[in-house]
Every structure is written in structure tokens, then in C-alpha cells.
Amino acid sequence: MKNQWTSFLFGIVKVNINGRGTERFLNDCMRSNITIWSVKRYENKGLSFYIRLQDVHALRAIVRNSECSCRFQKRIGFPFLIKKSWRNNGFVLGVIGFFAVICILSNMIWGIEVKGASPETEHLIKKELSKIGVKTGKFQFLVDNPDDIQKSLTDTISQITWVGVELTGTTYHLKVVEKNQPEEEELVSPRHIVANKKAVIKKMFVEQGQPLTTLNEHVEKGQVLVSGLIGKEEEQKEVAAKAEIYGETWYKSTISIPLNTTFQVLTGDTKEKYFLRFGSFNLPLWGFGGKEFTTFETEDDEHSLKFLNFTLPISFIKETILEKEEVEREYTFKQAKEAALDRGKKEIEDQLDEDEEVIGEKVLHEKEENGKVKLTVLYQVLENIVKTTPIVQGD
Numbered sequence: 001m002k003n004q005w006t007s008f009l010f011g012i013v014k015v016n017i018n019g020r021g022t023e024r025f026l027n028d029c030m031r032s033n034i035t036i037w038s039v040k041r042y043e044n045k046g047l048s049f050y051i052r053l054q055d056v057h058a059l060r061a062i063v064r065n066s067e068c069s070c071r072f073q074k075r076i077g078f079p080f081l082i083k084k085s086w087r088n089n090g091f092v093l094g095v096i097g098f099f100a101v102i103c104i105l106s107n108m109i110w111g112i113e114v115k116g117a118s119p120e121t122e123h124l125i126k127k128e129l130s131k132i133g134v135k136t137g138k139f140q141f142l143v144d145n146p147d148d149i150q151k152s153l154t155d156t157i158s159q160i161t162w163v164g165v166e167l168t169g170t171t172y173h174l175k176v177v178e179k180n181q182p183e184e185e186e187l188v189s190p191r192h193i194v195a196n197k198k199a200v201i202k203k204m205f206v207e208q209g210q211p212l213t214t215l216n217e218h219v220e221k222g223q224v225l226v227s228g229l230i231g232k233e234e235e236q237k238e239v240a241a242k243a244e245i246y247g248e249t250w251y252k253s254t255i256s257i258p259l260n261t262t263f264q265v266l267t268g269d270t271k272e273k274y275f276l277r278f279g280s281f282n283l284p285l286w287g288f289g290g291k292e293f294t295t296f297e298t299e300d301d302e303h304s305l306k307f308l309n310f311t312l313p314i315s316f317i318k319e320t321i322l323e324k325e326e327v328e329r330e331y332t333f334k335q336a337k338e339a340a341l342d343r344g345k346k347e348i349e350d351q352l353d354e355d356e357e358v359i360g361e362k363v364l365h366e367k368e369e370n371g372k373v374k375l376t377v378l379y380q381v382l383e384n385i386v387k388t389t390p391i392v393q394g395d
Contacts, residue, residue: 007052007077008076008077008078009077009078010052010053010054010077010078010079011052011053011054011075011076011077011078011079011080012050012051012052012053012075012076012077013050013051013052013053013056013072013074013075013076014048014049014050014072014073014074014075014076015048015049015050015051015059015070015071015072015073016046016047016048016070016071016072016073017046017047017048017063017068017069017070017071018044018045018046018047018068018069019066019067019068019069020067020068021066021067021068022045022046022047022068024066025047025062025066025068026039026047026049028062028065028066029051029059029062032058032061032062033058034051034055034058034059034062035051035052035055036049036050036051037049037050038050048073053075053077053079056072099307102307102308103305103306103307103312105170106170106305106306106307106308107139107140107141107170107303107305107306108136108137108138108139108140108170109134109135109136109137109138109139109140109143109170109171109172110136110137110170110171111136111170111171111172112126112129112134112135112136112171112172112174113171113172113173113174114126114174114176115173115174115175115176116175116176116177116178117160117174117176117178118178120159121157121159121160121176121178122176124157124159125153125157125160125163125174125176128152128153128156128157129149129153129172132144132149132152134149134172140167140170140303141303141305141316141318145301145303146165146166146167146172147165149165149172150163150164150165153165153174158179159178159179160176160177160178160179161177161178161179162176162177163175163176163177169306169309170306188240188388189240189390189391190228190238190239190240190390190391191228191240191241191388191389191390191391192209192224192226192227192228192241192388192389192390192391193209193224193225193226193228193241193242193243193245193386193387193388193389194222194223194224194225194387194388194389195219195220195221195222195223195225195245195247195385195387196221196385196386196387197221197247197249197385198218198219198220198221198249199218199219199247199248199249199383199385200216200217200218200219200247200248201213201214201215201216201217201219201225201245201246201247202215202216202246202247202248202382203215203244203245203246203382204243204244204245204246205243205244205245206226206241206242206243207242207243207244208239208240208241208242208243209226209227209228209230209239209240209241209242209243210226210227210228210229210230210241211225211226211243212224212225212226212227213225219247219385225243225245225385225386226241226242226243226245227241228240228241228391229391238391241388243386244384244386245384245385245386246356246382246383246384246385247382247383247385248359248380248381248382249380249381249382249383249385250378250379250380250381251348251378251379251381252364252376252377252378252379253344253347253348253376253377253379254374254375254376254377255340255341255343255344255374255375255377256340256372256373256374256375257331257336257337257339257340257343257372257373257375258331258336258371258372259330259331259332259333259336259368259371259372259373260328260329260330260331260371261328261329261331262326262327262328262329263326263327263329264295264324264325264326264327265324265325265327266297266322266323266324267323267324267325268323269293269322269323270320270321270322270323271287271293271320271321271323272287272318272319272320272321273286273287273288273318273319273321274286274287274316274317274318274319275316275317275319276314276315276316276317277302277314277315277316277317278313278314279313282317287319293321293323293324295323295324295325295326296321296322296323296324297321297322297324298319298320298321298322299319299320299322300317300318300319300320301317301318301319301320302315302316302317302318303315303316303317331373333368333373336372336373337363337366337373337375340373340375340377341361341363341375341377344361344375344377344379345358345361345379348379348381352381352383353383353384355384356381356382356383356384357381357382358379358380358381358382359380359381359382360379360380361377361378361379361380362377362378362380363375363376363377364376364377364378
């Protein structure tokens with residue numbers, strides 16, 4: 001019989017029949033839609049076969065109308081295991097309780113290790129972790145995920161530059177990089193400093209090397225700004241040129257902004273639901289009913305349950321439903337122009353380093369077309385134009 005494991009789940013019974021008309025008895029079973037398999041005949045003309053537990057009542061009805069005697073020889077399957085186990089319920093409950101306690105303990109926080117931080121910074125980190133609920137004895141699925149913990153620590157503690165948070169087993173491991181750590185001086189070979197793009201020099205500080213340009217001088221891409229050859233021509237010495245040089249450069253951007261825009265925003269109204277996930281099946285726990293949102297987006301926070309060092313195929317899921325609403329925004333030509341300039345400036349700033357900035361802008365062309373304002377803008381940028389190139393023989 002196919003899918004015997006499903007029959008095992010709901011129970012299987014082995015049946016012995018004896019008497020006259022055993023073949024007729026089997027035919028009556030088939031006509032009553034009783035599933036039979038593994039039929040065997042004995043020397044005394046008796047038969048044995050297996051049926052599902054759910055067909056026992058139908059079989060008894062057939063026995064009453066036949067000349068055969070029937071005996072249930074063996075009972076197999078999950079229902080009989082449960083019944084047998086209940087006779088020893090103390091032992092069964094003890095085993096279940098043992099595994100339940102191990103599972104609970106495996107999903108709690110039992111250690112927090114901080115590496116790379118001074119004692120003062122480590123104290124601040126553990127104090128902040130305690131504020132956000134990350135402490136020993138707390139369930140792992142009731143605290144924020146490692147990414148949120150990392151962001152909270154970085155935003156709150158000014159003494160650290162970066163912190164990595166990793167959950168291994170029942171222990172949180174934190175690797176910390178503190179601020180103001182001395183950098184190892186890089187060993188470099190003799191080199192020149194050249195311009196990496198066309199610019200006008202606005203700031204210049206030469207630490208090592210021979211300057212070949214001055215402030216407000218226009219330079220071309222690839223032009224040597226600071227030479228790595230110093231001293232008299234007869235006694236020149238090769239050094240690694242080092243300097244900070246900022247030039248005024250130019251970026252041309254075309255930006256388009258619609259006068260009328262429809263978009264969706266979060267209202268701030270939320271609803272939370274909780275599930276237990278077994279594989280692909282979600283078992284609802286609480287947080288159901290009440291108001292429903294017409295337009296919304298969902299965020300899932302999933303925590304896998306663990307047993308010792310093993311991750312079980314069971315997860316605790318917190319689903320947050322965020323209500324959204326549609327908003328229509330209308331710009332005048334002037335407002336759209338300002339928004340376009342801000343967007344263009346933001347796009348340029350995203351390409352720059354922290355010490356570089358946009359210092360000016362000039363609108364080259366503007367027009368309104370098909371419900372949109374289109375601008376062509378030239379942005380003036382103060383940026384680092386330093387590029388190094390090694391000194392080769394012949395320079």
C-alpha cells in the first residue's frame with residue numbers, strides 16, 4: 001500500500017479471519033471501501049491482512065453478516081503509541097519536560113563577550129545593552145536582531161567607531177573599534193603627486209616634495225602638482241611626495257521633477273502579529289482581530305529556536321503591519337526648481353567624501369515640459385584632486 005506512513009500516523013490494525021467464505025469476506029470489504037493490504041493465507045484456510053484504524057467499525061458490520069470469525073491480532077501506529085505511553089505518563093511527561101527545559105535554556109542569552117574595547121568603553125557598552133534589553137537570562141527572540149543592536153550602540157556611544165555584533169549559540173560576541181586609534185604609517189616608494197582631474201587649485205598643503213603649482217592656478221588632468229624629486233638638479237633626491245590639495249571642479253547634471261506627484265507614506269499606525277513557524281506552516285499565537293488596514297506593508301522579525309547547538313526548523317516570528325496612505329503633492333514652478341536643485345546637490349554629495357563639498361551652482365537651462373520641470377545645472381565642487389604616480393627612471 002502506498003503512503004503507509006500516513007496510515008501509521010492514524011493507526012493500523014492487523015486482522016485474522018477464519019471460517020467459511022473468507023474470499024467473499026474480502027470482496028465485501030472492498031465493496032465497503034475498506035482499504036486492505038498485505039493479505040496472507042494460512043494452512044487452516046484463515047487469512048490475515050491489514051486495515052486502517054478508521055475502517056474498524058465498518059469491518060465489524062461486515063463480520064456480523066458473514067460466517068467468519070474475526071480477531072484483531074496487532075495494533076500499530078501513533079494513536080496506540082500515545083495510548084501505551086499514557087500508561088507511563090510520569091516517564092513521558094518527564095522526558096517532555098526535560099527537552100522543553102533544554103529548548104528554553106538554548107534560546108536564552110547566557111553570555112556577552114566584548115573584544116577590542118577598553119574597560120571604560122566596555123562598561124558603557126554593557127550598560128547600553130542592558131537598557132535595550134540585551135542581558136543574560138533574556139530570551140533571544142524578545143531582543144532586537146544583531147543589526148539593530150549594532151546600530152543602537154554606534155549611534156549612542158561616541159567612543160566607538162564601529163561595532164560588530166554576532167550571536168553564536170547562547171552568547172553575543174561584540175568586536176569593537178574605538179576612535180582615535182593611531183594608524184600605522186604606510187611605507188611607500190618614491191612618487192609624484194598629479195591631478196586626477198581638471199580643476200582650479202583652492203587649498204594646498206605640501207608635507208613632503210617640491211610644489212610645482214600655486215593657489216588659483218588652473219591644472220589639467222595628469223599634471224604634476226608636487227614632485228617627488230627634491231634638491232639641486234645635480235644632487236636630486238627621490239622622496240614619496242605627500243600633500244593635501246583641493247581643487248574646484250565642475251559637475252553637470254540634468255534633473256527632472258514632476259509638478260504633481262502621488263506617493264505613499266506611512267501613517268505611523270501599526271499592528272503586530274505573532275506566529276510560530278514549523279517549516280512552511282505558520283501557527284498564529286496572538287495579535288489577531290481588530291482593525292485592518294486598506295494599504296499597508298509588513299516587516300518580519302524572525303528568530304529561529306535552538307536546541308543545544310542545533311537550529312530547529314521552528315521559528316518565532318513577529319510581524320509588524322505598517323499602515324500606508326496615498327498623498328498627492330503639487331509643486332509650483334519655483335518649488336519644483338528648488339526641489340530639483342536640492343536633489344541634484346544631494347546626488348553630487350553622495351559621490352563625495354566627508355571632507356569634500358558642493359560650494360556653488362549655476363542653472364544653465366530650465367524649462368517646463370509635459371508636467372515636469374527640467375533643469376541643467378553646473379555644480380561647483382571643492383574636492384581632493386590628489387593622485388599619486390611612482391617615479392620612473394628618466395623623470
